[in-house]
Amino acid sequence: MSGAGDAVPVLQVRDLQAHFRTHYFGVNREVRAVDGVTFEVNRNEIYGLAGESSSGKTTLVKTIAGLLKPPLEMVGGSARFSFLPGWDAIGRAPPEVVRAIRWRHLSYIMQGSMNVLNPLRRVRYSFRDFAWRHLGGSKVEFDARVVAHMERVKLDPSVLDAYPHELSGGMRQRVTIALATICKPDFIIADEPTTALDVVVQKDVLGMIRAIQCEMGSSILFITHDMGVHAALTDRLGIMYAGRLVEDGETPEIFSRPLHPYTRHLIASLPRIGDTEQREGLDGTPPNLAAPPPGCRFHPRCPLAMPVCTTIVPAMVETLPGHRVACHAVNPGMAT
Amino acid sequence: MLAILRDLLRYNLEFRIGLALVAIVLVMAGLSFVSPYPAGDVFVVPPDIPPSITHWLGTTSRGQDVFWQLTLAIRNTLGFGIMVAVLSRVIAIVVGLLAGYSGGWIDRVLMSINDTFIIIPLFPILILFYFVLRDTMSTPLLATIMACLGWAYDARLIRSIALSLKTREFTQTSIFSGMKTHEILAREHLPYVLPIVFSTTMNNMNWSIGIEVTLAVLGFTDINTPTIGGMIYWANQHTALVAGIWWWIAFPVALVAMTFVGLFLLAVSMNEYIDPRSRLARMGGGR
Amino acid sequence: MSALIELDRVSKSFSRGGLFSTRRVEAVKEVSFALDADKPEIFTVIGESGSGKSTLARMILGIHAPSSGQVRLGGRDVATYERRAFMAEVQPIFQNPFEAFNPLKRLDRYLFMTAERFGGATGTSAVDGSVDEALRQVGLSLPEIKGRFPHELSGGQLQRVAIARALVAKPRLIVADEPVSMIDASLRMSIVNLFGRLRDELGLSIVYITHDLATAYYISDRLIIMQQGVVVEQGPARAVLSAPTHPYSRQLRDAVLTPDSAGAFRATHSRKAAETPGARS
Numbered sequence: 001m002s003g004a005g006d007a008v009p010v011l012q013v014r015d016l017q018a019h020f021r022t023h024y025f026g027v028n029r030e031v032r033a034v035d036g037v038t039f040e041v042n043r044n045e046i047y048g049l050a051g052e053s054s055s056g057k058t059t060l061v062k063t064i065a066g067l068l069k070p071p072l073e074m075v076g077g078s079a080r081f082s083f084l085p086g087w088d089a090i091g092r093a094p095p096e097v098v099r100a101i102r103w104r105h106l107s108y109i110m111q112g113s114m115n116v117l118n119p120l121r122r123v124r125y126s127f128r129d130f131a132w133r134h135l136g137g138s139k140v141e142f143d144a145r146v147v148a149h150m151e152r153v154k155l156d157p158s159v160l161d162a163y164p165h166e167l168s169g170g171m172r173q174r175v176t177i178a179l180a181t182i183c184k185p186d187f188i189i190a191d192e193p194t195t196a197l198d199v200v201v202q203k204d205v206l207g208m209i210r211a212i213q214c215e216m217g218s219s220i221l222f223i224t225h226d227m228g229v230h231a232a233l234t235d236r237l238g239i240m241y242a243g244r245l246v247e248d249g250e251t252p253e254i255f256s257r258p259l260h261p262y263t264r265h266l267i268a269s270l271p272r273i274g275d276t277e278q279r280e281g282l283d284g285t286p287p288n289l290a291a292p293p294p295g296c297r298f299h300p301r302c303p304l305a306m307p308v309c310t311t312i313v314p315a316m317v318e319t320l321p322g323h324r325v326a327c328h329a330v331n332p333g334m335a336t
Numbered sequence: 337m338l339a340i341l342r343d344l345l346r347y348n349l350e351f352r353i354g355l356a357l358v359a360i361v362l363v364m365a366g367l368s369f370v371s372p373y374p375a376g377d378v379f380v381v382p383p384d385i386p387p388s389i390t391h392w393l394g395t396t397s398r399g400q401d402v403f404w405q406l407t408l409a410i411r412n413t414l415g416f417g418i419m420v421a422v423l424s425r426v427i428a429i430v431v432g433l434l435a436g437y438s439g440g441w442i443d444r445v446l447m448s449i450n451d452t453f454i455i456i457p458l459f460p461i462l463i464l465f466y467f468v469l470r471d472t473m474s475t476p477l478l479a480t481i482m483a484c485l486g487w488a489y490d491a492r493l494i495r496s497i498a499l500s501l502k503t504r505e506f507t508q509t510s511i512f513s514g515m516k517t518h519e520i521l522a523r524e525h526l527p528y529v530l531p532i533v534f535s536t537t538m539n540n541m542n543w544s545i546g547i548e549v550t551l552a553v554l555g556f557t558d559i560n561t562p563t564i565g566g567m568i569y570w571a572n573q574h575t576a577l578v579a580g581i582w583w584w585i586a587f588p589v590a591l592v593a594m595t596f597v598g599l600f601l602l603a604v605s606m607n608e609y610i611d612p613r614s615r616l617a618r619m620g621g622g623r
Numbered sequence: 624m625s626a627l628i629e630l631d632r633v634s635k636s637f638s639r640g641g642l643f644s645t646r647r648v649e650a651v652k653e654v655s656f657a658l659d660a661d662k663p664e665i666f667t668v669i670g671e672s673g674s675g676k677s678t679l680a681r682m683i684l685g686i687h688a689p690s691s692g693q694v695r696l697g698g699r700d701v702a703t704y705e706r707r708a709f710m711a712e713v714q715p716i717f718q719n720p721f722e723a724f725n726p727l728k729r730l731d732r733y734l735f736m737t738a739e740r741f742g743g744a745t746g747t748s749a750v751d752g753s754v755d756e757a758l759r760q761v762g763l764s765l766p767e768i769k770g771r772f773p774h775e776l777s778g779g780q781l782q783r784v785a786i787a788r789a790l791v792a793k794p795r796l797i798v799a800d801e802p803v804s805m806i807d808a809s810l811r812m813s814i815v816n817l818f819g820r821l822r823d824e825l826g827l828s829i830v831y832i833t834h835d836l837a838t839a840y841y842i843s844d845r846l847i848i849m850q851q852g853v854v855v856e857q858g859p860a861r862a863v864l865s866a867p868t869h870p871y872s873r874q875l876r877d878a879v880l881t882p883d884s885a886g887a888f889r890a891t892h893s894r895k896a897a898e899t900p901g902a903r904s
């Protein structure tokens with residue numbers, strides 16, 4: 001089955017680089033957390049980003065969203081949104097421009113839903129704080145819209161009169177999703193939104209995310225380390241390793257025909273109920289991004305490593321239609 | 337340790353200024369050992385001479401050289417501050433770490449003692465001690481009393497850190513590695529408390545020096561031991577400001593202010609350096 | 624048959640609330656099971672947050688005392704053990720390997736200390752020897768670890784060191800509370816397989832606390848499923864997970880997302896995908 005997206009890019013990321021630069025008492029460190037990432041997210045699709053704890057996926061998302069705080073710096077490349085013409089990254093646009101698009105065109109669903117909802121105020125007021133000035137209208141009109149939206153996402157409007165602490169973790173996360181979608185944004189960034197939830201609740205929340213996305217036709221950049229979630233939810237999937245994208249393509253294609261040795265391992269190592277086959281972990285350890293290995297960053301752990309891998313960075317090549325991979329073993333004779 | 341000092345000197349302006357100020361104060365204190373005049377004696381020089389070549393900071397109405405008198409006064413005052421700070425830190429660390437880590441009835445008992453010390457009014461107690469002890473009141477005794485009164489607030493601060501350290505997994509690892517309670521407190525938890533201990537040390541010294549000066553100005557201390565407060569006390573007794581002998585008051589005040597600022601800057605810069613997060617970043621860790 | 628560890632109708636309740644309204648929250652209700660001393664196994668406790676599985680782990684470790692019921696080690700109530708004698712028999716492994724060691728201290732001191740105090744090693748060479756042996760059992764060695772700080776190692780390596788530290792004490796039982804949930808996917812299975820080796824080669828029994836049904840199915844012999852402090856289902860791991868009978872167990876099993884669930888939400892929710900299959904090429 002193919003993805004649901006229309007091939008119109010909403011987000012175009014080109015050779016994006018973002019580094020952490022720290023300076024403590026003469027010890028300078030530069031951690032190249034995102035080092036040359038290129039991909040696109042189309043209209044009306046969920047693009048998944050998978051990777052381990054040090055893969056730089058969260059840094060990538062922060063850079064795309066323009067949430068850069070020292071020591072994190074955007075060093076090069078661009079991340080253009082179709083609704084922000086003329087600026088090659090949100091982080092480079094002036095604050096008033098950014099304020100105008102936030103929530104209206106771009107919103108976020110984060111892991112800690114408590115951080116978004118004001119703990120001292122009823123949920124209704126969080127909606128007013130976030131969305132009223134974007135939607136406009138009188139208070140009565142706005143409240144009516146909020147209630148209508150709650151019903152659309154299958155939440156009981158009585159939730160609006162609750163305090164965040166009175167809601168369960170799953171309910172809070174549903175409320176943040178409602179909050180993130182009330183302005184019908186073009187683009188939603190979801191960073192591990194279900195990681196803290198129990199699996200039963202997670203399933204419901206993922207279903208809700210997909211249902212809303214279908215209805216609004218917006219795009220979602222969905223980050224999680226959980227390959228099961230990616231398989232179930234996303235249309236296209238990018239795999240990150242050590243600050244670089246190593247493979248991307250349509251999700252079913254990636255799962256049925258993974259090309260990069262790292263992706264292959266990730267998928268093959270997942271245990272399944274009803275399957276007693278021996279699974280193995282990968283040898284070696286994720287690289288230190290302050291001193292990454294030269295060439296392909298996966299080569300010290302790669303079962304297919306060749307001499308060329310230790311010196312030349314493999315280019316991201318469209319090996320099959322719509323399926324890119326950065327690996328010398330898969331794309332012989334290609335290099336940057 | 338040397339490397340730490342070198343790094344701080346090289347990269348931290350606050351530290352450099354603080355160190356310079358404290359160094360001046362320490363040199364002053366050190367010079368007291370080579371003072372040409374006996375410390376307690378009066379009328380060894382002509383009285384009421386303004387600052388000049390022979391008497392750099394002038395002389396007092398009691399016939400003492402202000403400069404040499406100051407060297408001894410700052411030595412005693414600093415010594416007093418250090419004594420109070422060290423003693424009260426020891427109490428605060430032991431009580432704070434133990435209460436936070438042990439919990440239960442130990443915590444409740446220690447914290448009720450602690451809260452008693454926080455709320456008892458300091459000044460009347462000190463004056464009461466002075467009137468009861470009077471002749472036997474000496475600087476070490478006053479320092480001990482001050483230390484007993486000056487630990488409670490910081491102990492609560494340390495306890496709150498100890499409470500959160502107790503719930504961290506590495507505390508359980510330490511327990512299941514066979515460490516005893518005192519080892520866990522001293523080796524595992526103390527490093528996290530040190531930043532607060534350092535900054536409160538400087539603050540506590542400033543606090544105790546301030547109290548000592550106040551008490552001395554009012555005459556509630558052993559006025560025969562020259563201290564900064566004692567100098568101001570004598571200057572007031574001789575109505576120095578009215579008589580125009582400004583240097584008798586101005587220089588002690590300036591020196592004690594220099595001490596305050598110097599200690600404060602050292603506290604700030606040391607704090608930044610010793611903080612576990614900054615330490616981790618320098619070791620190459622930190623996520 | 625003698626029991627290594629035996630839980631006999633163990634309950635634990637905590638009091639919550641402030642000055643005027645205290646209420647008792649029952650975290651664990653009347654849980655009973657036993658591990659055979661002669662038959663090493665991986666015994667899994669499955670539950671979600673709030674199921675009481677971590678409280679159960681802490682009672683087995685003797686960190687919490689049960690409100691009622693008894694935890695017995697080798698037939699003797701855990702409460703009557705001298706703490707250290709108990710720790711020589713039962714050792715923990717925690718969830719977050721980055722938190723399991725003090726980040727400001729070298730790793731090896733925990734290993735050496737455990738060897739001296741529980742492993743019965745005296746003298747530098749004996750201590751080094753027993754630490755090295757334990758590290759080799761987890762695929763590391765003393766020269767690799769000596770003098771290293773926690774931040775210099777990856778999560779997977781740290782969790783191996785944590786396991787080695789527990790092994791140095793030569794315990795009979797290891798209680799592992801979510802030991803792989805914070806380990807990167809590429810390293811996770813090596814740790815899970817390591818637990819299997821400890822059981823098969825060293826004859827260790829392991830209580831494996833987890834919310835992850837897939838690894839439970841993969842590695843464990845028997846399991847219990849807990850919901851709000853109560854055991855709702857128990858039995859041989861693969862039989863239970865292949866055909867759960869309790870409604871909650873079934874709900875849990877059905878919520879597990881695997882690569883095989885590809886497109887689960889597309890198929891059910893995506894109108895567009897259903898209408899125009901293969902729209903993108």
